[in-house]
Amino acid sequence: xxxxYFDYNATTPLRExxxxxxxxxxxxxxxxxxxxxxxxxxxxxxxEAKLQVCKLIGAGEDNQIIFTSSGTxxxxxxxxxxxxxxxxxxxxxxxxxxxxxxxxxxxxxxENRGVEVTYLPANKEGIVxxxxxxxxxxxxTVLVSxxxxxxxxxxxxxxxxxIQTIKAINPHVFFxxxxxxxxGKIPVYVTDLGxxxxxxxxxxxxxxxxxxxxxxxxxxxxxxxxxxxxxENGWRGGTENVLGAIGFGIACSLAHAELHVQYDKMTKxxxxxxxxxxxxxxxxxxxxTVDSSLSLPGTLNVSFAGIRSEALAAILxxxxxxxxxxGSACSSEKVKLSHVLQALGHSExxxxxSLRISFGKYTTREDIDNLIQSLSQxxxxxxxxxPQVKEKV
Amino acid sequence: MYNPTIVAHFSNPKHSGELPNANQELKIGNSVCGDTxxxxxRIVQExxxxxxxxxxxxxxxxxxxxxxxxxxxxxxxSEIIATPIDRREAMLGELxxxxxxxxxILHELFTQLEQVAV
Numbered sequence: 001x002x003x004x005y006f007d008y009n010a011t012t013p014l015r016e017x018x019x020x021x022x023x024x025x026x027x028x029x030x031x032x033x034x035x036x037x038x039x040x041x042x043x044x045x046x047x048e049a050k051l052q053v054c055k056l057i058g059a060g061e062d063n064q065i066i067f068t069s070s071g072t073x074x075x076x077x078x079x080x081x082x083x084x085x086x087x088x089x090x091x092x093x094x095x096x097x098x099x100x101x102x103x104x105x106x107x108x109x110x111e112n113r114g115v116e117v118t119y120l121p122a123n124k125e126g127i128v129x130x131x132x133x134x135x136x137x138x139x140x141t142v143l144v145s146x147x148x149x150x151x152x153x154x155x156x157x158x159x160x161x162x163i164q165t166i167k168a169i170n171p172h173v174f175f176x177x178x179x180x181x182x183x184g185k186i187p188v189y190v191t192d193l194g195x196x197x198x199x200x201x202x203x204x205x206x207x208x209x210x211x212x213x214x215x216x217x218x219x220x221x222x223x224x225x226x227x228x229x230x231x232e233n234g235w236r237g238g239t240e241n242v243l244g245a246i247g248f249g250i251a252c253s254l255a256h257a258e259l260h261v262q263y264d265k266m267t268k269x270x271x272x273x274x275x276x277x278x279x280x281x282x283x284x285x286x287x288x289t290v291d292s293s294l295s296l297p298g299t300l301n302v303s304f305a306g307i308r309s310e311a312l313a314a315i316l317x318x319x320x321x322x323x324x325x326x327g328s329a330c331s332s333e334k335v336k337l338s339h340v341l342q343a344l345g346h347s348e349x350x351x352x353x354s355l356r357i358s359f360g361k362y363t364t365r366e367d368i369d370n371l372i373q374s375l376s377q378x379x380x381x382x383x384x385x386x387p388q389v390k391e392k393v
Numbered sequence: 394m395y396n397p398t399i400v401a402h403f404s405n406p407k408h409s410g411e412l413p414n415a416n417q418e419l420k421i422g423n424s425v426c427g428d429t430x431x432x433x434x435r436i437v438q439e440x441x442x443x444x445x446x447x448x449x450x451x452x453x454x455x456x457x458x459x460x461x462x463x464x465x466x467x468x469x470x471s472e473i474i475a476t477p478i479d480r481r482e483a484m485l486g487e488l489x490x491x492x493x494x495x496x497x498i499l500h501e502l503f504t505q506l507e508q509v510a511v
Contacts, residue, residue, distance in 0.1 A: 306449070308428075311403065314452035318400045330451050330491040335426045352427070385409045385455060387431050387447040 003367040004322045008298055009151050009181060009358035014247070015206035021250045022208065025243060032240050033231060042242045049249025056252040057179075057198065058189035059215050066214045066235045067245055071180040071201030072102040073225070074214035075145075077236070078176040078197040079106045081222030082143055083115070092116040093143040094136050096128045097343035098155075103145050103178055104339075116140075122343050125289035126155030134165050143174045148182035148198075152327065152340040152356055153288030154299025156186065163194045174221065180204055180212075184255035185296055186263060190215050197222075202244065206361070207251030211244035262361055266297035272365060273300060273357065276372040281379055287327075287341055287354055298360055301327070303346075303353040307382040312355060315381065320374040327354030396486035399456040406455065408462035412445035419505040421498050428454040430498060432462060436509070441465045441473070453485075453492040460484050461502045470510040476503070 002013060014022075025045065030038030032046050050065050059065060068074045083093070095107050097119045104119075111117045118136045122128050128146065144166055149156045163175050176197040182188050184205030190198055201212040216222060219235060228237015255262075270292070277284060283305040289295050304312065309326040316322040327338035328351050341351045357371070395403075415433035422429050428450030435443040444466050446458040464484060465473050481503060482496060 308449065308451050311450065311452040311455055314395060314400075315404055318395065319404050330426050330453070330494065348427070382455075385406065385446075385448055387429065387449065388411075 001321070002362045003364065003370070004320070006357045006359055006363075006371060007323045007325050008360035008363075009154075009204075009296075009356065010325060011203045011209070012206045012360055013362065014208060015251065015254065015361070017254055018207055018247050018251050022243060022247050025246050028242055028246070030242075032242060033229065042240075046240050046242055046245045049245040052249035052253040052256075053213055056188075056256040057183060057200070057215060058191055060191070064216055064219065066216065066219075066232050067240060067248070068212045068214055068236065069210060069241070071178070071199050071204070071212040072100075074199035074201070074212045075100075075102040075176070075178055076106055077214050077222065077225040078199060078216075079103070079110075079143065079145060081225055082174045082176070082197075083110060084223040086142055090114075090116075090140055091143075092118070092138045092141045093145070094118045094120065094133065094141060095145045096120040096122065096147070096157075098122050098126065098128070098150050098152075098340045099145070099147055100151060100178060100180065103147070107145075120146075122155070122340075124344055125291070125294065126150055126153040126287070126340070126344055127289070127294060128157050128162075130158055130161045130165050133162050134169070137166065137169050137173075141170065141173055143176065145176040145178065148177050148179040148188060149186065149296050149299075150288070150340060151181045152338055153301045153344070154181075154296035154358075155288045156182070156294055156296065159195070160193050167194065181296065181299075184252070184259070185266070185298060187259065190217070202248035202251060205251050205255045208244050208247040211241050211248045213248070258361075263297055265361070266359070267292050269359060269363060269365065269368060270297050270300060273359075273368050273372070276368060277302070277375075280372050280376040285350065287344065287346065287350070296358075298358055298363075300357045301341075302355055302357070303327075303350045304355065304379050305353060306386055307379065308352050309355045310352075311382055312353075312375075312378055315378040316374055319378070320370075322371060322374055325356040325358070327356065328352045394489065395452060395456075395492075396488070398460065398484075398486040399453055399488075399492070402456035402459040402463075403452040406446075406459040408445055408459050408466070409447065409455075410445045411447070412443055415443075415445070417509050419502055419509075421501050421505070423450075423454070423494060423498055426451060426454070426494055428498070430454065430458045430502070432458060432502065434465075434509075436470070439470045439510070441468055441470070451495075453488070453495040454498060457485060457495045457498050458502075461499060465506070470506065473503070474507050474510055 030042035032043035183200035412433040
């Protein structure tokens with residue numbers, strides 16, 4: 001079953017080692033805020049997990065990491081926590097058109113309250129240009145939030161260059177990076193990048209759901225999002241998700257240990273997938289870039305000319321048991337098109353035919369062979385159904 | 394996500410393809426999803442002898458075309474037209490909200506066939 005799963009960017013399976021550690025700690029129920037020994041055990045486990053998380057992203061002190069309930073909460077915390085200081089002020093923020101809704105929705109929330117927002121475009125390869133960021137800077141720009149790697153195309157943004165550009169213009173601008181799709185897949189080192197804040201999530205790197213993290217270079221720069229009982233040194237109220245933290249910690253530790261091995265494996269698998277696609281399926285287009293240095297090694301977004309990927313994904317799922325993701329879907333009133341592929345300037349037909357294939361550590365070459373065979377047959381079946389000339393009715 | 398009727402028809406359509414000796418054609422364009430369905434018919438003495446569809450669309454649209462073709466083959470036009478609304482809608486099974494637009498496609502197929510019969 002796991003070999004037929006090609007939706008790793010949506011979520012990853014719990015890795016076996018994480019399951020074993022979670023089982024081992026299933027009765028670690030103490031409240032980390034309690035002073036008795038059960039509380040102290042829980043607290044030490046959370047602290048240990050934080051060190052493991054810190055190590056994966058090259059963070060120095062463990063109090064720079066705040067555990068959250070998700071990547072989305074971490075993004076909300078970073079943006080709202082920073083913008084809180086500028087209430088009633090005429091400020092400007094910069095983000096991109098290809099961000100995850102976690103960022104876009106927060107920006108739109110502030111835009112509705114009078115904050116000026118610039119949404120930077122991406123080029124055909126899905127990359128946001130540093131030059132456009134530089135041009136978007138204004139004297140009242142206080143915050144920039146850009147993702148490290150795009151969830152749909154896998155395109156990796158030139159974050160380090162962007163931060164250098166911004167900080168050279170105004171070192172006080174707060175730079176947040178949504179690294180949910182990047183951490184655990186490619187090297188992400190916060191001090192090397194020079195980020196002010198960075199969000200990521202456990203379930204994208206084979207850890208449990210329900211826990212994410214926010215790295216903060218200077219915690220005092222943010223206001224808490226969740227007020228409460230003083231947990232997380234006062235940065236986030238609410239009893240800690242101890243078991244989640246333990247699982248997240250071990251997942252980070254394992255991801256750190258095998259980062260380069262997995263990166264090489266995924267890079268080879270992606271090259272193999274592309275090669276097989278080229279020899280097995282006619283008329284497809286890559287959305288984003290195939291340049292391995294500019295995209296996540298486990299992500300490939302492709303459009304198959306003439307067919308709707310919603311139907312393709314349905315056949316793959318129902319007949320072959322294969323799970324993929326699509327760039328458009330019917331809703332009750334219209335077809336929802338991927339805002340990311342729209343930002344890349346693709347046509348409606350191309351977006352409607354786009355399929356995201358994302359794979360990971362449990363994927364083998366045989367799984368790719370099976371995917372290609374199923375995909376090739378499904379595309380053939382759907383193209384056989386097509387009108388000879390696609391005319392508008 | 395898809396009910397068993399829809400799955401059966403989109404995963405293994407029995408009535409897709411061209412119909413060389415067709416003498417009627419229904420054309421559906423759905424403004425909601427942009428899906429298109431072309432249904433070619435062979436009608437002899439007010440009876441649908443055969444029907445084949447070609448389509449560009451989502452899984453439920455494809456299934457709708459196949460379900461409709463399957464329903465009308467071998468029937469008199471008068472019998473098809475007399476199909477009550479509730480029975481027509483039941484043909485697709487239970488649909489989720491994003492799939493409801495396919496009911497419009499189905500109704501439009503019935504409506505266009507009624508016009509053929511006039």
